[in-house]
Every structure is written in C-alpha cells, then in structure tokens.
Amino acid sequence: MNTQLLIQLLANGLIVGTLYGVVAMSFVLIYKATQVVNFAQGEFLLIGAWVCWWLLTKYQLPFYLGMPITLVFMLIFGVALQVCVLRPMIGEPVISVIMVTIGLSMVFQSAMKWIFGTNLQPFPPIFSSHAVDVFGLRIQTVYLMSLVVSLAMMAGMAWFFQFSKYGLAMRATAFNQQVAQSLGISVKTVFAMAWAISAVVSAVAGVVVAVVNGVSAGLSAYGIKVFPAVILGGLDSIAGAVLGGVIIGLLENLAHFFDSEYLHWGNLYEIAPFYVLIIILMIKPYGLFGTRDIERV
Amino acid sequence: MATQSLLPAGDFHTSYAADTVIFPTAAGRWSAVAAIALLCCAPLVLSQYWLSILIQIGYLGIAALGLNILVGFTGQISIGHAAFFGLGAFTSAYVSSKLPVPVFFAIPLSALIAAIVGLVFGLPAARLKGLYLAIATLAAQYILLDFFSRAEWFTGGSVPAIAAPFSIFGFTLRGDRQYFYVVLAYLVLSYVLTTNLMRTRDGRALVAVRDHYLSAEIMGINLTKYRTLSFGLAAFYAGLGGALYAHYQEIVSNEGFTIDRSIMFLAMVIIGGLGSVMGTLMGTVFMVLLPEAMEWVSAALRGGPIDQLLALGKNIAFLREIAIGAVIVLFLLFEPDGLAHRWRRIKAYWKLYPFSH
Numbered sequence: 058m059n060t061q062l063l064i065q066l067l068a069n070g071l072i073v074g075t076l077y078g079v080v081a082m083s084f085v086l087i088y089k090a091t092q093v094v095n096f097a098q099g100e101f102l103l104i105g106a107w108v109c110w111w112l113l114t115k116y117q118l119p120f121y122l123g124m125p126i127t128l129v130f131m132l133i134f135g136v137a138l139q140v141c142v143l144r145p146m147i148g149e150p151v152i153s154v155i156m157v158t159i160g161l162s163m164v165f166q167s168a169m170k171w172i173f174g175t176n177l178q179p180f181p182p183i184f185s186s187h188a189v190d191v192f193g194l195r196i197q198t199v200y201l202m203s204l205v206v207s208l209a210m211m212a213g214m215a216w217f218f219q220f221s222k223y224g225l226a227m228r229a230t231a232f233n234q235q236v237a238q239s240l241g242i243s244v245k246t247v248f249a250m251a252w253a254i255s256a257v258v259s260a261v262a263g264v265v266v267a268v269v270n271g272v273s274a275g276l277s278a279y280g281i282k283v284f285p286a287v288i289l290g291g292l293d294s295i296a297g298a299v300l301g302g303v304i305i306g307l308l309e310n311l312a313h314f315f316d317s318e319y320l321h322w323g324n325l326y327e328i329a330p331f332y333v334l335i336i337i338l339m340i341k342p343y344g345l346f347g348t349r350d351i352e353r354v
Numbered sequence: 355m356a357t358q359s360l361l362p363a364g365d366f367h368t369s370y371a372a373d374t375v376i377f378p379t380a381a382g383r384w385s386a387v388a389a390i391a392l393l394c395c396a397p398l399v400l401s402q403y404w405l406s407i408l409i410q411i412g413y414l415g416i417a418a419l420g421l422n423i424l425v426g427f428t429g430q431i432s433i434g435h436a437a438f439f440g441l442g443a444f445t446s447a448y449v450s451s452k453l454p455v456p457v458f459f460a461i462p463l464s465a466l467i468a469a470i471v472g473l474v475f476g477l478p479a480a481r482l483k484g485l486y487l488a489i490a491t492l493a494a495q496y497i498l499l500d501f502f503s504r505a506e507w508f509t510g511g512s513v514p515a516i517a518a519p520f521s522i523f524g525f526t527l528r529g530d531r532q533y534f535y536v537v538l539a540y541l542v543l544s545y546v547l548t549t550n551l552m553r554t555r556d557g558r559a560l561v562a563v564r565d566h567y568l569s570a571e572i573m574g575i576n577l578t579k580y581r582t583l584s585f586g587l588a589a590f591y592a593g594l595g596g597a598l599y600a601h602y603q604e605i606v607s608n609e610g611f612t613i614d615r616s617i618m619f620l621a622m623v624i625i626g627g628l629g630s631v632m633g634t635l636m637g638t639v640f641m642v643l644l645p646e647a648m649e650w651v652s653a654a655l656r657g658g659p660i661d662q663l664l665a666l667g668k669n670i671a672f673l674r675e676i677a678i679g680a681v682i683v684l685f686l687l688f689e690p691d692g693l694a695h696r697w698r699r700i701k702a703y704w705k706l707y708p709f710s711h
Binding site for chain 1: 433481628671673
C-alpha cells in the first residue's frame with residue numbers, strides 16, 4: 058500500500074472538497090431562500106472565471122482591480138437573472154423551474170465557449186507559487202491559497218447568516234415567507250440577494266479554480282459535482298453542504314486511490330460520487346442535516 | 355378545454371366511450387389517414403436530405419413520446435432519458451450482431467430490456483419526487499454512460515458498436531428509402547398505442563398521480579406501481595427509439611447519449627406541450643428542424659458581414675446549443691403549454707372565424 062500517495066490524495070481531496078463545499082454552499086443558499094434547484098451553478102463559476110481572466114489578460118488590469126470588477130459584474134448578473142428569468146417562474150411547478158435552470162446552464166455554457174473558445178487558458182500568475190512542506194507533504198502554495206480562500210468564504214458566510222441584518226432576513230424568509238413579509242422583510246429583495254450572493258461566491262470559487270488549474274469549459278463540472286455534495290449534506294443545510302462537499306472531495310480521491318492501486322477500472326473517481334448519490338437517495342434522502350420533510354410516497 | 359369548442363354545435367356526447375373517442379370529428383379522422391398516406395409516398399419524392407430528417411424525427415419522436423408519458427402525464431422528471439435511448443441502441447446492436455437474433459426481433463427486444471432497466475431505476479423514483487427525482491435521474495445518466503464506456507463486451511468500449519441493417523424474412527432493407535417505412539410503422543404504432551393508453555384506466559391513473567397524488571391514492575391508485583410503470587414505459591419508448599437509431603446509423607458510439615441529448619428530449623417535450631401526445635411530435639419536429647434551420651441561415655449568410663462578425667462557420671455548434679437552451683427558457687416563460695396549445699388556439703380561431711365568440 059502506497060501511504061505517501063494516499064496521504065497526498067487525501068490532502069488533494071480536502072482542498073478540492075472545500076471548493077466543492079463553497080459551491081455547494083452557494084447552491085444551498087439559492088435553494089433555501091427561493092426553493093429553486095439551480096442547475097446553472099457550475100456556469101456561475103465559469104462566467105466568473107472567464108470574466109476575471111478577460112479583464113486580467115485583455116485589459117491588463119491588476120488582480121486587485123480585476124477581481125472586484127468581476128464580483129460587481131456577477132452581483133448584477135445574479136440579480137438580473139433572478140429578476141428577468143426566475144421571478145416570472147415563481148409558483149410554477151418544480152419541473153418547469155428545474156428545466157429553466159437547465160436551459161440557462163446550456164445557454165451560458167455554450168455562450169462562454171462561443172466567446173472564449175474551448176481551449177484551456179492559463180490564468181495570469183497572480184503571485185509566485187512554490188512548493189512548501191506541510192507536515193511532510195509537498196504542497197503548492199496555490200493549493201494552500203485555495204484552501205484559505207475557501208475557508209474564509211465559509212467563515213464569511215457563517216458570519217453573514219448569524220449576525221448581519223440581511224442574513225437574518227434571509228433566514229427568516231427561508232423559514233417562512235409570509236411571516237417574514239409581515240415583519241417588513243421584502244421577499245423580492247431577499248430572492249434577488251440570494252442569487253446575487255450565490256453568483257458572487259461561486260465566481261470567487263471559479264477564480265480560485267482558474268488560478269490553480271486554468272480556465273476552461275470543464276469548470277462547469279463543479280455544478281454537477283455539487284449535487285452529490287448537497288444531497289449528502291441535506292439540501293437545505295448550509296453546514297451540511299460544506300461537510301458534504303469535503304466528504305465528496307475526499308471520496309473522489311479515495312476512489313481514485315483504490316482505482317489506481319487495486320481495481321484499475323479507470324475513471325472511477327468521476328463516477329463514484331454518483332453511486333454515493335443514488336445510495337443516499339435510497340436510504341436517507343434528506344441527507345445528514347436536511348429537514349426531514351420529504352413526503353414518503 | 356379548447357378542443358371541446360371545436361365540436362359541431364348540438365353534438366352532445368351521451369356515453370363515456372363517445373367522449374373519449376380519439377377523433378371526435380370525421381374530418382380529423384380522415385386528415386390523420388391522409389397524413390399517413392402522404393408520408394407513405396414521401397420516400398418516392400423527397401430527397402435524401404429530407405428523408406434523413408424525417409427518419410430522425412421518427413426515432414427521436416418515439417423516444418420523446420416516452421419522456422412525455424413520464425414528465426407530461428405522470429409528472430415525474432427525468433434528466434437521464436438519453437441514457438435509456440443509448441441502452442436501447444447498444445442492446446439492439448449487441449443482440450443483432452453477437453447473438454443469433456434477427457433485427458426484426460432485436461428492436462422490440464431491446465426496448466423491453468431498456469424497459470426492465472428503466473423499472474430498476476424507477477424504483478427509487480417511486481419514493482422520490484420533484485427535484486430529488488431529477489437528481490437521481492441525473493445520476494442514472496452518468497452511471498449508465500459510464501457503464502457504456504466501460505463494458506467493452508457489450509458496447510465495444512471506445513470502438514463504436516456495429517448494428518446490422520434491418521432485415522425481414524431474409525430480405526434486407528437497404529438505404530433510407532426502405533428504412534423510412536420501418537420507422538414510420540413504429541412511429542404510428544407507438545403514437546396510436548399511447549393515445550389509446552391515455553383513454554384507459556391506467557392512463558387516467560397516471561394523470562391522476564400527476565394532478566394530485568394524495569387524491570389519487572385515496573381513490574385506490576397504487577402510486578408506487580404507476581410511478582414505476584411510467585418509468586418503465588418511458589424507458590421502453592426510449593429503447594425503441596434508440597434501437598431504431600442504431601439500425602439506421604448501423605454504428606453506435608457513446609457520444610450520442612450524453613446529457614445534452616437528454617436535455618434535448620426534455621426540450622422536445624416542453625416545446626411540444628407537456629401531456630400532449632401529438633404535441634410531442636410537434637416538439638420533435640421543432641427541435642430537429644431548429645439546428646437545420648440555423649445551418650441554412652448560416653449557409654445563406656456565408657461570407658456576409660454577419661458571418662465575418664460572428665464567425666458562424668466554426669461557432670455554429672455553440673450557437674445551436676445556445677438556441678436550444680434559449681428556446682427551452684423562452685417557451686417555459688412565455689408558452690408553458692407548448693406548441694400543442696398554440697395549435698389548438700389557431701384551430702379554434704379559424705373554426706370561429708370571423709367571429710371570435
């Protein structure tokens with residue numbers, strides 16, 4: 058047994074897993090606030106990363122300018138999406154809402170391919186990366202940066218929901234829309250805000266992945282990987298989403314380890330989360346921390 | 355109901371059977387017969403290009419019909435329809451080339467096998483609803499696709515599988531012109547069967563499950579049975595369409611069954627009209643012609659200023675996907691009942707012309 062490889066893969070899993078956690082968190086944010094399952098979550102990463110890449114390479118903006126502009130763009134984008142497309146869908150059947158987000162994801166994905174091409178583009182180096190030793194492991198500093206950014210975003214999100222006025226308003230809306238409305242909370246604003254925050258957080262995750270791996274259409278795969286994570290954690294639990302993301306990240310790399318060491322099936326790490334997804338849906342569809350309000354039929 | 359207003363004045367139904375008849379008017383019945391007769395003559399006059407489009411509409415229309423039973427009539431959702439389409443295609447290719455089964459029997463057989471697998475995936479569906487089901491079928495899509503790329507004995511792995519051409523009584527049908535009739539026969543058969551299904555107790559039970567599952571259960575409808583059954587039926591039609599696709603292409607590879615194809619099936623059903631049998635066919639025609647129409651437009655614009663600005667030639671694939679996605683979103687926003695509804699409105703308008711009341 059190759060212990061060194063195992064530990065290396067587990068470290069990878071942790072780093073990728075926290076990124077999944079961040080994306081899952083922004084997915085759950087939308088679901089919790091607006092009851093929309095967003096199949097276009099991965100495209101938020103994609104758009105954020107491409108816009109940032111474009112500002113940094115085409116206009117040669119420094120990162121500290123390019124990143125805020127990207128985030129402002131994503132903020133407007135998220136609000137516009139909610140107001141123009143998702144707001145008219147309120148009250149429509151679940152199937153229609155899901156289909157709208159699937160349609161949106163298709164539009165965005167191919168629009169990005171159309172505008173920026175299909176090739177992997179390296180991100181302009183933001184700071185010099187070199188390998189450091191952490192507990193005897195060789196880890197690139199960009200990976201550590203990615204871990205730190207993810208954790209910071211999670212902490213920021215936790216603070217937002219625990220202590221800020223708007224965060225509390227969002228939680229109230231998620232709990233009960235009518236009660237929230239009677240307390241003077243504008244549900245419309247909360248919905249728009251949920252999409253905006255989700256888009257911004259996803260864009261940060263997208264840029265982080267882009268800095269590490271470069272920008273390509275493959276980024277939207279994060280939007281698909283998010284499903285095993287959120288189902289595992291429970292669809293309406295933000296903490297569950299984070300934990301689910303980390304577990305799926307670790308699991309992927311464990312599957313990769315067993316695959317490369319023993320099974321030699323190839324490609325197992327891509328498909329393993331979906332088997333887990335099916336199993337969870339069969340035995341515990343509300344996940345680890347989700348509300349148990351699924352109607353058993 | 356818009357269709358009711360199309361009946362002649364003073365024509366009142368006195369029995370339940372008369373109320374559920376497929377063609378309420380003689381004109382409707384004869385126009386359906388005429389349409390089929392016209393299609394039978396199509397291979398004699400149409401060019402190869404149009405014939406291939408018609409065949410494509412045929413096998414995709416059958417598969418989309420299955421999805422409409424699932425999504426439109428039973429109110430379940432599936433994002434993995436293309437995987438069952440692929441399963442049918444690979445099964446038919448395998449059965450007809452590796453086993454001593456003639457193609458004539460391989461097609462329904464592979465539809466049956468797809469239906470059995472569909473039932474297996476439908477079992478969790480019987481307990482899940484809405485978005486959970488959507489996610490479960492998404493997983494099914496990836497798992498089945500992964501299986502296709504892994505199972506070399508079955509699909510040939512990275513090498514495409516070869517499907518034998520269609521033959522009956524030792525007489526092999528070669529070329530589009532002859533294969534067209536096979537597809538047409540299956541298309542008419544499945545549409546007639548489905549229309550009939552919706553007039554039976556089982557069909558009404560499916561609709562009841564969609565409309566209000568609690569009431570349906572109280573009325574004695576076994577929810578688990580009908581939810582699973584609709585999954586099996588959907589997979590059956592998908593497998594049938596896939597098998598027809600396999601013997602048309604005579605070569606089956608993994609790329610045709612990705613999630614994009616699943617979304618395309620969903621788009622067909624939504625654009626045609628959820629819960630409308632004929633709407634499914636309209637949606638299929640729309641979705642097959644949409645990329646072709648874009649191709650014509652781009653060919654017409656070739657060399658022009660718009661072409662130079664957008665680089666249509668190399669980006670047409672992306673534009674096509676954008677169009678498919680945009681059409682889904684726009685239809686859901688502005689015409690959620692689909693083309694079938696629009697068609698009924700047009701018919702009602704002309705029926706009452708020039709007095710709209």
